[in-house]
Amino acid sequence: MESTQTDHNRHQGSGQEQGKRPRVVVVGGGFGGLNAARSLRKADVDVTLIDRRNFHLFQPLLYQVATGTLSPGNIASPLRVIFRRQKNCFVRLGEVTDFDLDENCVLLGDERVPFDYLVVASGAVDFYFGNDDWAQEAPGMKSIESAIEIRREVLSAFERAENANDAEERNRALTFVIVGGGPTGVELAGAISELARHTMRNDFRRIDPSHSKIYLLDASPRVLEHYPEDLSQKAQADLERLGVEVKTKSRVTAIEPDYVEYTLDGETQRIESETVLWAAGVRASPLGAKLAEAAGVELGRGGQVAVNNDLSVEGHSNVFVIGDLAAAKGEDGKQLPGIAPVAIQEAAYLGKKVIPARIKGEEPKPFRYRDLGTMAVIGRRAAIAQVGERHFSGTIAWLMWLFIHLMQLVQFQNRMLVFVQWGWSYLTWGKTTRLITGHPGDDMEQVSPNAAANAKPEPHAAASS
Amino acid sequence: MESTQTDHNRHQGSGQEQGKRPRVVVVGGGFGGLNAARSLRKADVDVTLIDRRNFHLFQPLLYQVATGTLSPGNIASPLRVIFRRQKNCFVRLGEVTDFDLDENCVLLGDERVPFDYLVVASGAVDFYFGNDDWAQEAPGMKSIESAIEIRREVLSAFERAENANDAEERNRALTFVIVGGGPTGVELAGAISELARHTMRNDFRRIDPSHSKIYLLDASPRVLEHYPEDLSQKAQADLERLGVEVKTKSRVTAIEPDYVEYTLDGETQRIESETVLWAAGVRASPLGAKLAEAAGVELGRGGQVAVNNDLSVEGHSNVFVIGDLAAAKGEDGKQLPGIAPVAIQEAAYLGKKVIPARIKGEEPKPFRYRDLGTMAVIGRRAAIAQVGERHFSGTIAWLMWLFIHLMQLVQFQNRMLVFVQWGWSYLTWGKTTRLITGHPGDDMEQVSPNAAANAKPEPHAAASS
Structure with missing residues (x-):
């Protein structure tokens, strides 16, 4: 498999003839980018997933790392493991620095990665409302x-x-x-x-x-x-x-x-x-500003990039923004919240509908967010959940939360280990990853x-x- | 339980009358210090265990963290959890800076912690044979x-x-x-x-x-x-x-x-x-030099402190050194190796024999190391082991290694989780904590x-x- 090709900007799945298929570049390995790349697994395209980190992080459980219940390894999965069997996906560790939309290239410093379709899903960063020195404290x-x-x-x-x-x-x-x-x-x-x-x-x-x-x-x-x-x-x-x-x-x-x-x-x-x-507070990643500038479109108050109803950027029907970086609107005209289900549905919409339609020269139906409910957890047997018109709280909401989060964890091993660890913690109130490290x-x-x-x-x- | 005592140098187990019992200060929460403190759990003494870190680290499996099989949380246990039920043990997070053996005090910066008996088990550090700049590379x-x-x-x-x-x-x-x-x-x-x-x-x-x-x-x-x-x-x-x-x-x-x-x-x-x-290469921790200077005894070539055959420092029958920091000798007159079994046996000897004997004014028998064998692992189904005159290698040695290391892991939870994680890794060759972090x-x-x-x-x- 060791390649001797010199044109290293042309990535493709092994066994595929070079340069024949549309190139989809996905920026970001969070919920949006990960699912965009995965939803293209059967498409006749070459996917390049670019992230600064070598792993997908299951953000909803990060607070359990912060409070010593889970280890980082329990909620993070290497992107290469996730995409090991998806032969049309090339994982590229690197930091996107800018976009050249005239030439259809993503810039990683001096390196240029060309694309036919671009999905930007670089997410959000902490935002201190202009008091950046608060980040120190x-x-x-x-x-x-x-x-x-x-x-x-x-x-x-x-x-x-x-x-x-x-x-x-x-x-x-x-x-x-x-x-x-x-x-x-x-x-x-x-x-x-x-x-x-x-x-x-x-x-x-x-x-x-x-x-x-x-x-x-x-x-x-x-x-x-x-x-x-x-x-x-x-x-x-x-x-x-x-x-x-x-x-x-x-x-x-x-x-x-x-x-x-x-x-x-x-x-x-x-x-x-x-x-x-x-x-x-969080704010859209600084890449949003770069992209908006490159595309000549508006940047929202929270740093999100305005998108059309097919999630493309105005004037660039092959450039899409999803997840926390996108200012996508719901049916009520309000901006969709920066939560995982929105990013995941947007990703599936791109991979299953828009990009295949564009390749065929067809026009996709607009994106429509289906609200499956939202939930938050307070503690042991204490959570709240809203599913449609129904409201849940207490133990029942907590069990719903537990079930959904276990099911969502990306890898089977993590799921099983988190289950064991949670079960043990529940019985003992124990938090064994209470390590002061770093x-x-x-x-x-x-x-x-x-x-x-x-x-x-x-x-x-x-x-x- | 919130204490209002002002003399914060006098530590004792809750429910014990203050200052009545001999005070044993243990420096270091590695194999030596941890086991010294634990072996005193039924002794009529007040133990203070001082470490810079808040956890015991199971060093023999550290290479599995370095290569992505285990999470740090799998091989580290908070000292407070280990000693939660040992009411005569006070865990003190802090860095020992020096010793005052005339006044029987351990120094933590400006703070002085008095002792009646002192066990120093601060272990070893990496040693670059004088090429300290190599540590960078x-x-x-x-x-x-x-x-x-x-x-x-x-x-x-x-x-x-x-x-x-x-x-x-x-x-x-x-x-x-x-x-x-x-x-x-x-x-x-x-x-x-x-x-x-x-x-x-x-x-x-x-x-x-x-x-x-x-x-x-x-x-x-x-x-x-x-x-x-x-x-x-x-x-x-x-x-x-x-x-x-x-x-x-x-x-x-x-x-x-x-x-x-x-x-x-x-x-x-x-x-x-x-x-x-x-x-x-490793070398005894720099605290060894401080202790040797305070006691006026010899420092070995590897930085270890010379000890008597009851592991006390010459001229200070209430000050002991164990583990990688001690230049203890075996029956053959050779220095004992810096391995966990030596530290553990020395710790048990102090806690069960020497300190109780000293308290009663008796003279303990000399320390005698019982060699239970040594082993090293190369990879899957590849290890070597020496037990007495018998030599093992291959799968059998690997199974011995696996069994012994599982049994030794301090906490039940860690043991179980490591077992699950190892089992999974073995079946899948998977290493899911392959995270580039920090x-x-x-x-x-x-x-x-x-x-x-x-x-x-x-x-x-x-x-x-």
Whole structure:
């Protein structure tokens, strides 16, 4: 199989004659890109999937890595393994830097990868509403590295508390602030509370971790504001039952190494905390701006690229944008939310309908999102779900959540292992991947009782990526 | 349980009256320290276990993290979980900086932790024979971070090869050099070969990973030189069957970003490679020198501290050194090897015999190491083992290795999960934790076909710790 071809820009499946088939380049190996490439597995095309990372990440369970239940390996699958048997798919590790839509090329630095059809699905990144310095103090939840950073910060906080010299220092270490009351913030707050109240309850000798204070701040009037109001209320009640202090209508105005400030009813409040986690906002990946500029189309407020009703970019019927990067509209005219089911349906639509139709010179039917429901999990036997007009909460919603997430995990092995790990965790409240890894030097500084609070080290640069 | 005591240097089990019982301070949570603390679980003492990391690492399987079979969470267990039910053990996360043996105190920066008995088991670190700059090019295998660094380097090399522009670049990327033919080097070489030849064989479209060149360099006349000669030969034959080129009597003289040089029979040879892994030497932790200086005793050539036959330091009958840090002697007068069984037996001897005897004012019997055998694994159904006078190899030795390592893993959950993961890997040749994580920026540079070879980024600072 070792190829001696010199024109390395022409990728094709092994055993296929070169250059005969339409070339589809997919940028991004998240839910959108992965499913776009997979849905083309029987199409008579050559697919090149380009990603910066060598794995697909099952983002919905990232918070379980951040709180020590799962290992990164449980929720990440190498793209090469996923596409091993899809012979028309070439996986290319690399970073797309720009697009040349006149020449139909994707640029990876100096290298040009030509395409006949392009699918851009580079997703979203954490967004700090212009306060980029907050990324230093409040890691987000978009990558394995940032989840491990959160795990390190949360676990180190308990260690600092155990080593604290006085009550003030101890209380500050045991105060956690999660900014953002969407699904990610709710999941994180619930999981940290369970970690403190159950998993770790016998692990320390001087502190009682269940005395931790966990705050969930959100600027909107209620948590999970995109969900029906009764489910928001259920979620808030579940959080409060877990000891989380939910502060709505609270807009964060400052994040410093040892405190957070926010305004509530026009007054500035302060919470002394060294552990602030960011779940308040994401923004479309910067590639969206590059693509919009190359195509001469509009960029939405959240950085998304405007698309036609076949998900193509205006004026470029062979260039498509899907997932969190796309400003696709639902039947009600509203922009579709940045969630996995939207990306997956868009991907299938491209792979099964639009690209085959274009190749045949036909015109595809417009994309139509089918809302199968949404859900969020708060903790053990506590979740909410909306399916059509029906609302679920409590144990039944939690079981639905569990079932759907297990089924969705990409690989059989991961599914089975996650199942075993979850089963074990459920029985024992155990979280055995509670490892403080990555920056041993930093940890030492953090847990040293003599380290000044404002000497807190900078989080890893990847925390904001 | 939240304590308001102000004298935070006095640790004791909950429910125990303060300051009444002898205080045993254990430095290090590896095999030695962990087992020393555990063997004191029924003793009428207060144990403080101090470690820089919050977990015990099962080092013998670290190479499986480095080659993508296991997740870090599979081979690391939080110390607090291990000691949750041992109420007389206080786990203290912190870095010991020095010892004050006149005042019987361990120093953590400015903090002083007093002891009545001290057990120092801070283990070993990678040693580059004075060529500390080699650590930049050739990561070692002593920490989770360095194992993940190795995983990143090895996996990125295949990606670079897939993206290479010419045969020379491709061949250099597919050349791996492991320095050191001891058990770790043999395990790494075998595992990388299996990764290339089996696990990844269908994963690429332009390269055939099984064309990789894997070199194992060792300065001594044979691999596994501390094993009987027939087993060395078996191991070398197994390695060669796996396609590893074993180069004995080969002393490395230079490690640069894109090549390694070594001398063989007085001649300098060069291997073009960007992926060099270090398994050639370890040295006792730097705390050994601090302790030897504080106690006024001799420091061995490998940095180990000389000990009496009860493992105490000369002139300090309440200060003990065990594991890789100790220069303990066997019955034949030779220094005992730096392997887990030695550390574990020394720990049990201290906890069960010496410290209880000292407390009662009795004199313990000298330590005697009972050699239960040694083993090394090369690959699937390929291992060697020596048990007393009997030598084993092939499948039987591999099954022994498998059984013993499963039994030794600290926690039941880890054992079960590793068992599931291994079973799955065995059936499928799959390695699903093949994740390139940690330094996305570096990866991009490494896999970019345009990056100059000498622009290879520095490995993580932890690689040499």
